[in-house]
Amino acid sequence: MSLPSLETTPIPGLVVVRLDRRDDARGFFKENWQREKMLAIGLPDFGPVQNNVSFNADRGVTRGIHTEPWDKFVSLATGRIFGAWVDMREGDSFGATFSLEMDTSVAVFVPRGVGNSYQTLEDATAYTYLVNEHWRPGIAYPALALEDPTVAIPWPIPLTEAIISDKDQHNPELDPTTAIAPKRTLVLGAGGQLGKALVASLPGAQGVTRAELDVTDAEAVAAWPWHQYAVVLNAAAYTAVDTAETPDGRRDAWAANATAPATLARLSSRHGFTLVHYSSEYVFDGTAEEHTEDEPLSPLGVYAQSKAAGDIAVATAPRHYLLRTSWVIGEGNNFVRTMQRLASNGVSPSVVSDQVGRLTFTDELVRATRHLLESGAAHGTYHVSNGGPAMSWAEVAQAVFERSDRSADDVAPITTEEYAAGALAQDKPFAPRPLRSAMALDKIRAAGFEPEDALAGLERYLVASERP
Structure with a gap:
């Protein structure tokens, strides 16, 4: 299989990866993560240690905006989403945003300190992601309101019609005093x-x-x-x-x-x-x-x-x-x-x-x-x-x-x-x-x-x- 391609975004370190997906009458095959090829196109060698799957039964499920303390490599096993990211790190790019529609041929590398969110555009969407630190009970991390007026994410499905957890409906708005310091x-x-x-x-x-x-x-x-x-x-x-x-x-x-x-x-x-x-x-x-x-x-x-x-x-x-x-x-x-x-x-x-x-x-x-x-x-x-x-x-x-x-x-x-x-x-x-x-x-x-x-x-x- 050929090398994937890499595209930069307005958020430093956040990159889009176009995967080489092979389709036929049976379905598709892709190398979702192949370390040597990812390094060859310029992705950092971030050392994933855990793979998670978030299955979403219905269209309109909206999760985020979560700023977890690790790097992530996100992709889809099934379905389609609208992904949105907000830079929550200290520095000139604080508050910068990026969004795109993703299907199973697209992946995104999300560096630590960048808020991550998505909205499912199809039923039965399986959202998968690699992380380079193990999840730990009781870990706390900043979050951002999905409807924050400063970042103004253009959700395809209005949030009033979306399926959102109670926790994600009470996240704070963007605040520079809570910007995430580098390690x-x-x-x-x-x-x-x-x-x-x-x-x-x-x-x-x-x-x-x-x-x-x-x-x-x-x-x-x-x-x-x-x-x-x-x-x-x-x-x-x-x-x-x-x-x-x-x-x-x-x-x-x-x-x-x-x-x-x-x-x-x-x-x-x-x-x-x-x-x-x-x-x-x-x-x-x-x-x-x-x-x-x-x-x-x-x-x-x-x-x-x-x-x-x-x-x-x-x-x-x-x-x-x-x-x-x-x-x-x-x-x-x-x-x-x-x-x-x-x-x-x-x-x-x-x-x-x-x-x-x-x-x-x-x-x-x-x-x-x-x-x-x-x-x-x-x-x-x-x-x-x-x-x-x-x-x-x-x-x-x-x-x-x-x-x-x-x-x-x-x-x-x-x-x-x-x-x-x-x-x-x-x-x-x-x-x-x-x-x-x-x-x-x-x-x-x-x-x-x-x-x-x-x-x-x-x-x-x-x-x-x-x-x-």
Whole structure:
């Protein structure tokens, strides 16, 4: 069978689908919902989970206008209707209307927040619809009066002659103060460097710390209203790389970096939100000059292994962006802040020179996140860092010192082996590090995002940190 066709309407996101119905002497056949074909014509991959049928015995049955909190794909199994829709969402299109007559060859995709109604034009009309959330007892949603004078729907059968439920005869008129807000954005790990930057940059985002929502706590997860969110950004992580090598650290690292992302992937599949998860170049062993998104995982230490497990879990979510990043610098304690403080205090540190990578400033990571979400880029894994040539930690420290009126020579290069020996001599745990952390940025560039040079980001970061 051929592809259906799609027609837009004055209501953003509400589209009409002309189905390929095959008729013969026996009746007709149609593919009422065929996911691959629907996606091919531009319908969103809305993930239906329930199919309902509303059978209407008589001509003139009129239902609505109901604004249920889910997307719908409506069509007919038998009969004919006059369908009418009203945009009840916040925004410029609030109150916009669209109507048309439908038979069994027509379907309509109705996005969440658009009021849905219809009037049967024939007896024995079976109205069917797919939805992407399960119906829940006691759920409340806005409704609109069928006779509302503002929207003035041209019902073919006068409402005085129609068959209308008692409930639908007492719905309120259009009121802008009751406009439906879009689903929210949730930032997990809002107390960390990246979490703070995300909350500050994403208008209306709700940030929560682990104390407010622990995704490893089954009861807390069950009680949280996940269906209210369109996007969940997981900036929460266990990042104590060396402590992860201890018995307690191992358990905490796996809980935060593997179990929690697996839970979020499951919730994303169930509730349909887009999951944005932040990972690390530590999932690789550091033997490649630059790491690509499709490089096989090869983690070295416990922290790295837990992050790799989280990557595998997140990839199972239908709508996910997995952003691997490196050497993150933001608001709070970090390597650049430490070097800046040492330079100011007259200290001359020893810094490893055989670990090479690129800095990633949180504002750059936030900018990449927003770009992917707002551009509708293909879901999947992306490597994100600032651009420019790869540098060693020692070279980064030297750059900080030079911009702090100290000589680069005041930073003494050492090897990772020498650094590890010092830690082990003090009975401190030490995790293996990937020596090459630079990641290929071709895929994120192909998605239309151009990373800022790391040294330019460093300059701006140091200037900002000097302000009172």
